[in-house]
Amino acid sequence: MHRRVVLVVSLLLAIVATSQPGVGTARADSALVSARSAVFGTHNVDQATGAVRNDRVIFSWFGVSSFAVAMAGQVFLTDAWVPNAYRNQVPTTRAQIAAIKPSHILIGHGHFDHAADAADIAKASGARLVGSAGHCAFFRRPGVACDAVAATGARPGSTQIYRGIPGITVTAMSNIHSTLKAPTGQHPPLLPIPPSDRLVTDPPHADELGRLAGHLDDPEGGAVLYAFSVGGRRIVWNDSVGPVSQDPGGRAILAGLRTLGPVDLHVGSIQGFNEITNGLGDPMRYIDALQPKVFVPNHHDDWFPVIATPAVNRERAFFDALKTIDARPEVRYLRDPEDYLRPDRVTLSLR
Template sequence: MRRVLVVLGMVLALVGSTVAGGALPAGRADAASELVAARTAVFGATNVDQATGAVRADRVLFSWFGVANFAVAMGGQVFLVDAWVPNVYPRHVPTTPAQLAALKPSHIFIGHAHFDHAADAVDIARASGARLVGSAEHCGFFRGQDAALRCDVVSAAGARPASTTTYRGLPGIEVTALRHLHSQIKAPTGALPPLLPLPPSDKLLTDPPGPAELARLAPHLNDPEGGSMAYKFTVGGTSVLWHDSVGPVSHDPAGPAILAALRRLGPVDLHVGAIQGFNEIANGLHDAMAYIDAVGATVFVPSHHDDWFPVLATPATGREAAFFAALKTIDHSPQVRYLRDPADYLNPDRVSIPVNRP
């Protein structure tokens, strides 16, 4: 499947010209106004101090910008989880890498380094000064693009799945990093029906990519995974778990250990997790349900289920019925805030929960 994706992307790139792309423009002189404007656009006027740009500390905010990429505000801190603005369809996602850099995120946490999760990470880190956080493989890959980048390692090279690390680099927030599995195709079990990205999107006709978009994306189509990480963030008495892939934990030998680790990290107040994976063509949403059941969150928010790339994806509404049907097959039944594209892009009030003081 990965090879199919790369070949498809190369074909798309060849259609376009070799116009240079991806560079972020220099910041404007009025840095304070730029910060306020960027944070207001991404987190909403009611959540941002219009004089200073500070984001309210009494709520956790996740503002979605495609796939499993979110701008996050917790405890007064602003950071990103993953960093790619889907650009195959130029008008689909209402933000840019430049606007995300203008948020002045302190950190960018990487779930894994495939292009749909990290293609803009280096550019945003350069422009904002953000510190990257990920596996040793992620940091090595990013430093290969820019040796001056700051990148904190939370998982050693070749670390075993289910291993956890405490990260102390985000002031006021406890962070636990969990090494888990990227999605993979496994033999069907018959537990849940397979899912295919059908019907295909018409976005290539209604919002086709231009040369600049293709030129920015093409160099990243074969970026390496570098291991898959999940992160638990805790501020006050509130905890959040985020991951950008769902591994075949019911099929892989490491699965039982990963599920046990997820149970130890849970239950959490908010679970923001990928539900689309390569295994859905054989096992439907079986993997996603295993993660949800193990974590035991009060609120679950699906991601990586939107119209982010031709052939591989459809709008979120395309798998909505299948998701809620699958949810009935597991023991845990969280509240669900189902995100639909494009209406819920940059809609932070959709994924907002209060911070409970301990």
């Protein structure tokens, strides 16, 4: 009888212990602390709770135009693809990005190099997707929620306010994707830059290429640019630069950008199809319209075999093009792979 009582009491104690609020939470917090420390830096993360410091804006780059972002303590993603076609190109994984528990994933457009991991990360982390109606329709599946902030076929330059992230006002502006246009002669063409030799030295691994094969035809679903107002700061992120001087909606986009600016920080794409004939003229027009104090490039790294090149190969052309702008921002030029998951490169204090 005594032995039976001991066994029952031991079982009850075990049940009670595992049901205590702090026990399961401690394990979850440990995983959260570890993931967020790796992505945002140990010095930016509370080592007991996993909270990211709320007096900063932090953009931690994990490839192409994908960033893990912390703003006033809120954690979310802009785009969601970890470009590891080359093994360990980026020092993180889909699982680790999901483990930082982003509340939202903001989609700039739906091509694979921007959103191939969006649905998987959203389902694993519980994050809400945010994007166009086209993005929400494409990513609709069990366990994935999506908020549409731009209608299908929305007029370029039109905006919608999104208040789904506490403490941050998000303005979503309908953008246009890059497109090859006839040369205008204003900027010298940026002819195809040789890719890196990693195709030979570090061949892509078949399992990742096989996984991506199912995403190569993912639709664009429209393009969206996001502006953030938080703690007295204004920030813009975009993952595509449309041919604004040659597209019918370009003037409306430039007018919209001028309304959003001037901004404290602009994290913007500098790679696009139009660079083959018009160089970096389009990125310069976005920068000129927004008049940022600080500009950070994206979508300029070695994100896929053959069709991409390391950021340093585009660096000189970028700074040459920047000389054509009167009000030039401070530039924090990101280089791959050394600036992946290096959050202090893109940090802004809140007032």
